[in-house]
Amino acid sequence: MDKEFSNIRIVDIAKMAGVSVGTVDRVIHNRGRVSEENKKKVQAILEMVHYQPNLMARSLASKKQYHFVAIIPSFAHGEYWEAISEGIDKAASEMESYNITVTKLFFDQYNNKAFDDTVRNLLDGKVDGVLIATLFADSVIRLSQELDNNEIPYVYVDSNIKGQHQLAYFGTESYDAGVIAARLLTDRLSSSSDILMARIIHSGKNDSNQGKNRREGFCHYLKEIGFGGKLHEVELKINDSVYNFIKLDELFEANPSIKGGIIFNSTCYILGNYLKARGMKSVKLVGYDLIERNTQLLSEGVITALVAQRPERQGYDGIKSLCNHLLFKQNPEKVNLMPIDILLKENLKYYLNNKL
Amino acid sequence: MDKEFSNIRIVDIAKMAGVSVGTVDRVIHNRGRVSEENKKKVQAILEMVHYQPNLMARSLASKKQYHFVAIIPSFAHGEYWEAISEGIDKAASEMESYNITVTKLFFDQYNNKAFDDTVRNLLDGKVDGVLIATLFADSVIRLSQELDNNEIPYVYVDSNIKGQHQLAYFGTESYDAGVIAARLLTDRLSSSSDILMARIIHSGKNDSNQGKNRREGFCHYLKEIGFGGKLHEVELKINDSVYNFIKLDELFEANPSIKGGIIFNSTCYILGNYLKARGMKSVKLVGYDLIERNTQLLSEGVITALVAQRPERQGYDGIKSLCNHLLFKQNPEKVNLMPIDILLKENLKYYLNNKL
DNA sequence: CTGAAAGCGCTTACAG
DNA sequence: CTGAAAGCGCTTACAG
Numbered sequence: 001m002d003k004e005f006s007n008i009r010i011v012d013i014a015k016m017a018g019v020s021v022g023t024v025d026r027v028i029h030n031r032g033r034v035s036e037e038n039k040k041k042v043q044a045i046l047e048m049v050h051y052q053p054n055l056m057a058r059s060l061a062s063k064k065q066y067h068f069v070a071i072i073p074s075f076a077h078g079e080y081w082e083a084i085s086e087g088i089d090k091a092a093s094e095m096e097s098y099n100i101t102v103t104k105l106f107f108d109q110y111n112n113k114a115f116d117d118t119v120r121n122l123l124d125g126k127v128d129g130v131l132i133a134t135l136f137a138d139s140v141i142r143l144s145q146e147l148d149n150n151e152i153p154y155v156y157v158d159s160n161i162k163g164q165h166q167l168a169y170f171g172t173e174s175y176d177a178g179v180i181a182a183r184l185l186t187d188r189l190s191s192s193s194d195i196l197m198a199r200i201i202h203s204g205k206n207d208s209n210q211g212k213n214r215r216e217g218f219c220h221y222l223k224e225i226g227f228g229g230k231l232h233e234v235e236l237k238i239n240d241s242v243y244n245f246i247k248l249d250e251l252f253e254a255n256p257s258i259k260g261g262i263i264f265n266s267t268c269y270i271l272g273n274y275l276k277a278r279g280m281k282s283v284k285l286v287g288y289d290l291i292e293r294n295t296q297l298l299s300e301g302v303i304t305a306l307v308a309q310r311p312e313r314q315g316y317d318g319i320k321s322l323c324n325h326l327l328f329k330q331n332p333e334k335v336n337l338m339p340i341d342i343l344l345k346e347n348l349k350y351y352l353n354n355k356l
Numbered sequence: 357m358d359k360e361f362s363n364i365r366i367v368d369i370a371k372m373a374g375v376s377v378g379t380v381d382r383v384i385h386n387r388g389r390v391s392e393e394n395k396k397k398v399q400a401i402l403e404m405v406h407y408q409p410n411l412m413a414r415s416l417a418s419k420k421q422y423h424f425v426a427i428i429p430s431f432a433h434g435e436y437w438e439a440i441s442e443g444i445d446k447a448a449s450e451m452e453s454y455n456i457t458v459t460k461l462f463f464d465q466y467n468n469k470a471f472d473d474t475v476r477n478l479l480d481g482k483v484d485g486v487l488i489a490t491l492f493a494d495s496v497i498r499l500s501q502e503l504d505n506n507e508i509p510y511v512y513v514d515s516n517i518k519g520q521h522q523l524a525y526f527g528t529e530s531y532d533a534g535v536i537a538a539r540l541l542t543d544r545l546s547s548s549s550d551i552l553m554a555r556i557i558h559s560g561k562n563d564s565n566q567g568k569n570r571r572e573g574f575c576h577y578l579k580e581i582g583f584g585g586k587l588h589e590v591e592l593k594i595n596d597s598v599y600n601f602i603k604l605d606e607l608f609e610a611n612p613s614i615k616g617g618i619i620f621n622s623t624c625y626i627l628g629n630y631l632k633a634r635g636m637k638s639v640k641l642v643g644y645d646l647i648e649r650n651t652q653l654l655s656e657g658v659i660t661a662l663v664a665q666r667p668e669r670q671g672y673d674g675i676k677s678l679c680n681h682l683l684f685k686q687n688p689e690k691v692n693l694m695p696i697d698i699l700l701k702e703n704l705k706y707y708l709n710n711k712l
Numbered sequence: 713c714t715g716a717a718a719g720c721g722c723t724t725a726c727a728g
Numbered sequence: 729c730t731g732a733a734a735g736c737g738c739t740t741a742c743a744g
């Protein structure tokens with residue numbers, strides 16, 4: 001539409017307004033130093049012709065640099081946060097030619113103080129935008145307020161925090177991710193079976209918000225369909241298979257009616273490895289996230305289904321939205337919910353090479 | 357890596373080689389009219405410094421226009437092919453600033469001759485690349501050969517054809533999409549249930565390749581798990597509910613053990629509408645594609661699961677790959693298989709606004 | 713075959 | 729407050 005105005009340039013505007021290109025440029029960018037009169041004239045024409053700047057020319061001519069910071073948990077290869085990091089890198093490399101650089105700041109995901117330390121000197125450097133993994137709500141809120149004061153835009157990933165001024169959130173609706181896991185499990189269970197919910201204990205870390213929300217959604221669905229079985233709980237340790245095996249042996253011996261299992265974070269391989277070792281093929285296990293240790297067990301048939309949340313896209317879209325906001329004045333939706341993907345053994349392979 | 361060479365410009369190369377920028381430009385683009393000696397010199401330096409052209413400057417300076425043609429079936433709002441069309445449009449609008457235009461050519465998907473007619477005068481205009489929906493294999497092969505002769509690159513979407521020189525294919529592995537449907541259905545069926553496979557008859561159109569492959573995958577999975585039920589078949593008409601209802605009434609009356617249904621193209625709403633009208637809630641129905649009439653029934657619980665194949669991305673990636681090939685000399689993978697998505701009532705809504 | 717110059721649409725000092 | 733000019737990195741005639 002408006003094809004006729006599609007290649008109006010700044011010089012054209014300048015001529016129509018009877019001013020120089022410098023003046024037009026100043027009003028376009030609100031750089032001031034323009035008389036009220038000229039400003040009005042130029043703005044009127046800008047609107048009339050629906051002026052669309054040529055972005056390539058702009059970025060060619062401009063020496064302006066943008067610097068973004070992404071604050072995310074550190075990770076070992078194959079862990080969940082690696083995926084978010086990859087998405088960030090992809091966006092960064094795509095936007096490189098627009099003079100955008102992205103620095104990643106890592107913190108220990110089990111240590112609230114580490115987050116605060118990482119963040120403390122953030123504003124010493126030049127920062128034009130921030131992406132934040134919202135694991136520690138209180139700390140994130142403090143940081144958000146500081147960014148507000150400095151008028152630096154920021155986006156959240158992983159889980160949302162209400163009441164803040166984030167430019168946007170990219171992540172899933174954890175509650176529904178719990179509902180879906182429940183559906184996947186109960187569809188494959190007779191209604192007299194029991195379900196085991198395992199929690200993974202980690203030094204000094206209580207359940208994440210995300211985990212809690214998934215659990216709520218899960219339990220809600222069971223109630224709604226009138227699931228008749230019992231729910232058992234067990235606490236496992238992330239790095240202590242001996243302990244875990246003993247606990248699980250006891251539990252399954254005492255409750256042979258347990259035919260389903262669920263873990264609300266990305267570590268369902270812990271339970272999976274036990275089931276595999278014991279050859280307990282009749283227990284259906286559902287978990288979260290396409291990390292290597294999980295996908296391996298999914299393809300072997302030990303895990304029945306995985307629920308995934310496109311972490312790569314969270315990182316990618318997060319950085320992209322900062323770019324679009326700053327460079328192109330486009331504002332994203334405030335809440336952007338990723339698809340909740342259902343992975344079975346049969347469709348797994350097409351996801352593995354298609355993460356973005 | 358090689359940060360030190362990251363902003364080497366043509367003038368730098370020119371100086372290093374002791375020639376003018378014009379000469380450097382000629383060797384970069386193989387425009388000829390350069391002495392063998394200078395060519396060698398320049399090429400050596402180009403390689404040494406890992407020269408990366410500034411794409412924005414290039415496209416700013418260049419008046420070169422690219423014109424792509426996308427040949428796809430015509431569609432009414434809400435039909436399957438609309439999604440592919442949307443993906444094409446999205447790519448086109450993103451690439452507009454690179455002086456790329458995309459024209460869509462539509463043909464009647466039930467009429468082989470219509471395809472040939474549409475395509476006949478394709479080469480009269482200027483065409484730099486073509487995207488083809490491969491419904492009619494023979495016609496597509498003829499067209500492909502003509503494009504080969506004219507050295508015009510082309511990509512396939514929807515289903516692949518082997519033995520041609522397509523730059524790339526974007527679509528799914530239909531056979532596995534059949535396997536997955538079988539898994540989704542049988543997971544929810546007792547092994548003594550029967551399954552109804554409905555075929556949709558359309559004037560003068562036999563089953564698509566895609567439909568056949570899905571069916572093969574479906575049946576193979578049933579065999580592999582030793583499914584004990586019977587398979588029933590019925591032919592329905594796309595626009596004749598009266599006929600369909602009579603046929604289905606007979607069938608279900610005669611075979612009350614039918615507890616599962618499948619249709620191998622995007623029209624499973626036809627069977628869905630029948631089940632809904634008859635209130636037959638115990639029959640599980642699995643189908644394909646996120647078109648409106650299907651998603652409506654999925655959210656109502658009439659359809660149990662939909663298998664989807666990211667048509668928007670097929671269109672989008674197809675056009676993008678032509679751009680990347682021509683503008684940036686990047687060659688795509690020859691076969692690009694989209695994820696096969698599993699949609700249940702519970703995760704549907706997050707897909708509807710996230711098609712790309 | 714080769715090079716100097718103009719131009720793509722915008723931004724950035726700079727002089728006034 | 730305003731405008732003329734140079735420059736971003738590349739391509740495109742044009743003259744030789």
